Amino acid sequence: MPLHSIARLISTMLYGKRFFPYYVYNILGGVDEQGRGAVYSFDPVGSYEREFCRAAGAAQSLLQPFLDSQIMFKNQLPVAARPIPEPGTMTVPEVLRIVTDSFTSATERHIEVGDGLEMYIVRVPGSAASEVQLQSAVEATGGEDTQTPGATVVLRRELKKD
Template identity: 60%
Template structure:
């Protein structure tokens, strides 16, 4: 029998699992955004509710921002990052216009946003961005981004709390997924729907999402960017807007090519 215990002193101490300390500066503030491109217009929309979990922080928080006469940006995710990112994008656009005496084109804005996001990839903006507007050739376009800068041009895209509900609906109605043309009818072509149909799809998307998600609601803001040459009445007459909608024509933000941007707003469910 040993006269002393040969085990080291620390072996007698109770084993305690290490405690991991972690800090996250991010938060998800809910809401949903979407954009749809038409032949010569684009619609970019978002709700106005800002929340954290089941707590509603405010019932009016903008998620869609007009950048130029032909470009509008929607942001969703961490609200503070979104506001800061939009501020920096607008700052760069102002520098560009002072240096080149013309506004930046939509495709160039998309590339600039990609560069800005990728430059912060190790501590990224926790924001999903959707850029919509009119290209130089007069066609409507939508560019979607992930938080680290990967992006692509699409006919439609949704992001946010209700993305899992809204995106399949848009895939069916805009890309005509799981739809078969009638015998003898022309094949479906994405991005060729009339403005009235697109506005109706946006309203249906958000009213449905509001019924299912507590993080979506209160108000809907739709920015409609129209190609140069389209009349103001194209929106009010062709759109056949539902009762309760307000239409406001936004002023020019510089020396553009003549595109027009309208803000169409309506209330959503407040529960």
């Protein structure tokens, strides 16, 4: 089923319960028909939007501004030595570093966030996701063959060691 169809299905389900809503803020991520990454965010009554990056949950107010700055490059002035890159052009290791850093900061400020991070990486044929370094992960799983295109790799990392 195409990703945009799943997004529409979630929207319809949430809208159907609008008078007695679930009060959840869903985020759907995956790969679209063109082989590009896609993130859809939903409000409790079913409105949805496709975005480059989105945070939800207890530390959303901390994470979203950080992601806007580091991934969307909002509120940054270009420097002659280093122009601002286009959103969506970061390598997988760079994205993993930013996500890990943002959640590490959130664990220091919100007790509800927890001390562990679980990231799902979907490998796309011809993408740079095959370059993911798994050495720093606490655990990496993905079935029999994690190098197969379309395989999902789960990275679990401990964020805080007291």
